[in-house]
């Protein structure tokens with residue numbers, strides 16, 4: 244017979260429980276009585292699994308190096324292959340889950356406690372979750388936030404995204420730091436052998452795949468939403484003029500569009516394959532090349548589009564857009580050991596010496612040594628000295644390897660949008 248629900252009281256002797264400030268000996272408090280209730284659903288009883296946090300390990304993460312990590316599943320079930328990367332952000336897991344640049348990747352959060360603020364309606368960065376799955380240490384069993392609309396587990400289940408918890412994320416992170424990003428297979432299917440999952444992980448590769456085609460929009464559309472006034476900051480002195488911007492959607496995050504709109508841009512978002520000639524036909528004041536997933540060398544059509552637009556209007560590249568610009572200018576990109584993923588990366592603006600705490604998410608970088616003369620490295624990542632920004636003033640080009648639209652706490656990099664406005668303004672005035 245299975246227990247469905249049970250109420251009971253616990254009598255606790257405070258002198259045993261209060262390790263820091265035990266009640267004085269004279270205190271009348273002898274025992275604390277705590278009312279508890281325990282329930283097991285009939286499904287749980289059928290499968291023999293108790294509800295969280297007592298669930299037993301029912302998932303495996305098999306890495307291509309042969310290591311096998313037992314874990315507990317939440318969200319969707321099934322079997323999924325992807326590249327495992329670690330993210331050091333303390334907050335913002337919903338923005339991370341909906342950042343299309345994570346397509347094909349499992350995101351492992353180094354912050355051990357995830358899910359405590361649930362998910363809300365406002366923090367979505369795109370129309371769906373494109374990542375392969377989520378790997379966390381501890382899944383909060385309660386949610387508490389004034390904007391919370393749903394638990395993280397329900398949200399992932401509805402979007403068919405797999406998650407695992409109770410896995411040693413510190414050990415996996417150290418392995419990734421030492422050996423570089425690894426391909427892994429996450430599975431809740433007990434019928435699949437470890438060997439089969441290992442073979443799957445070893446026969447899949449993220450390099451050389453066009454992941455942008457799976458995340459870009461199907462047709463052009465207008466974007467009008469601005470950052471909500473109670474969340475906006477630093478809005479004084481913004482130009483009242485309107486600038487017409489075409490934004491290439493390689494996996495664009497909504498906040499890039501909100502920030503551009505807040506700075507007075509009238510935006511048309513176009514698919515990644517939108518011909519340069521069509522873009523130039525509408526005579527935009529500027530073109531934005533967005534962030535996006537995967538290997539920039541796997542999308543030569545996008546590099547060609549960038550080349551055709553270069554020098555005709557001011558352009559701003561963000562992350563994947565920055566890498567495509569680097570290639571279009573004649574430079575090379577390379578895959579980093581484990582990339583940068585987190586909301587706490589220090590970047591130095593070499594033009595003014597200012598240090599920004601930035602949000603980053605990339606596995607590839609532009610090799611500065613490969614760039615032709617005239618291309619200026621404007622920003623460097625202070626953790627490893629890698630290229631974090633470029634400019635080519637002769638062609639009105641600016642680009643950042645990181646995310647000026649993100650709000651990981653600091654808004655240090657938001658000024659990049661003002662710079663883009665200034666670039667469009669000065670080009671317009673000079674025409």
Ligand SMILES: NC(=O)CC[C@H](N)C(=O)O
Pocket residue numbers: 344533534535536537538539561562563564604605606607608
């Ligand atoms: N956020 C992005 O645009 C990522 C760019 C590219 N996919 C990389 O991993 O480097």
